[in-house]
Amino acid sequence: MKHKKTSFLSGRIKSVTYALKGFYLLISTEHSIITQLLISGFMCGVGFYFEISLVEWMFQILAIGLVLTAESLNTAIEAVCDYIQPNFDKKIGFIKDIAAGAVTFAALTAIVIGAIIYLPKIL
Numbered sequence: 001m002k003h004k005k006t007s008f009l010s011g012r013i014k015s016v017t018y019a020l021k022g023f024y025l026l027i028s029t030e031h032s033i034i035t036q037l038l039i040s041g042f043m044c045g046v047g048f049y050f051e052i053s054l055v056e057w058m059f060q061i062l063a064i065g066l067v068l069t070a071e072s073l074n075t076a077i078e079a080v081c082d083y084i085q086p087n088f089d090k091k092i093g094f095i096k097d098i099a100a101g102a103v104t105f106a107a108l109t110a111i112v113i114g115a116i117i118y119l120p121k122i123l
């Protein structure tokens with residue numbers, strides 16, 4: 001699809017506007033993202049409770065960002081799949097499964113980071 005030629009600056013501003021629109025759509029309509037945000041908020045509360053260090057906060061925030069990013073990309077892949085093939089299709093099932101697998105990678109990483117931060121404080 002051809003777009004009208006825009007200047008570098010207005011092109012960048014438009015891109016940021018679309019990205020913010022996507023961000024708003026994710027946090028306001030996608031249940032998986034809302035669930036992850038609630039878990040992230042809870043983990044931040046736990047972080048304040050245990051008064052974790054600056055470095056621990058940095059790792060926790062990185063882990064949260066990693067999971068939210070993976071979940072968001074998975075949501076986008078699911079949306080593309082549902083758009084191009086709304087009916088049952090083995091290949092679509094495979095694509096959705098591996099996209100969900102990517103979220104599992106991120107979630108496992110976050111769990112390990114959480115364990116490294118909190119287990120010594122609990123045990």
Ligand SMILES: Nc1ncnc2c1ncn2[C@@H]1O[C@H](COP(=O)(O)OP(=O)(O)OP(=O)(O)O)[C@@H](O)[C@H]1O
Nearest residue numbers: 032078085086087088089090092093094096097100
């Ligand atoms: N069109 C399809 N054809 C074949 N298998 C599908 C199809 N749609 C979904 N599946 C299977 O169902 C699983 C869940 O798909 P779905 O799109 O419901 O993801 P979800 O993670 O449950 O979605 P949500 O993020 O909305 O909760 C997929 O991983 C895949 O195995």
